[in-house]
Amino acid sequence: MKSIISSSGINSDFVNRVAEISGENFFNCYQCGNCSAGCPSVDEMDLMPSQVVRYLQLGLVDEVKNCKSMWVCAACTMCHARCPKGVDISKIMEALRVMRLREVDAQPRVDITDFSKDYLERAPQIAMISGFRKFLPL
Ligand code: SF4
Ligand code: SF4
Numbered sequence: 001m002k003s004i005i006s007s008s009g010i011n012s013d014f015v016n017r018v019a020e021i022s023g024e025n026f027f028n029c030y031q032c033g034n035c036s037a038g039c040p041s042v043d044e045m046d047l048m049p050s051q052v053v054r055y056l057q058l059g060l061v062d063e064v065k066n067c068k069s070m071w072v073c074a075a076c077t078m079c080h081a082r083c084p085k086g087v088d089i090s091k092i093m094e095a096l097r098v099m100r101l102r103e104v105d106a107q108p109r110v111d112i113t114d115f116s117k118d119y120l121e122r123a124p125q126i127a128m129i130s131g132f133r134k135f136l137p138l
Contacts, residue, residue: 009059014099018056018064021095028085029053035079035089045069049079049089056092070096 009015019026029050036048047055047067055064073093080088115123 003058003060003063005058005060007059009061010057012059012061014061014065015056015059017099018092018095021098022088022091024088024092026053026056026087026092029057029083029087030085032084034082034084035087038078038082040076040078041069041072041074044072049073049093052092052096053087053089064096065100067096069093070100 015026031050031054033048033050035053036042036050039045039049042048045068047063047069049069052064052067052069070093073090075090075094077088077090080086080090083089112120120128
């Protein structure tokens, strides 16, 4: 796919919003690749964590917005632990998920009434929260 780099992409609302929600400064990244090398989910990603940051630096909005990596990210924070510049990609991935979910629709994706009372009493809370936050209809 041909990617076009432009100042409008770099200064786009999308890129500024990702920075605002995540609280991260992409421009601290100097592309050493330590994050991608330690990411346990990288094999399933279409953009490596370091590529997501690079694409944001370059304002490649469509490529980032439609990447699968944000959904594959396990939020383990290994990337942050390995980053010599302190960039927390888990927060960037979370910002991308939040923005994507808000964009697609504002409706809940999990109907709580689909689950039995017995299951709800046993289900780990974190699993339910994860389902609400990450499940995206195809
Ligand atoms: S480890 Fe940090 S500086 Fe290195 S590529 Fe990843 S985000 Fe950039
Ligand atoms: S938080 Fe996400 S991107 Fe970072 S190392 Fe873990 S799985 Fe990879």
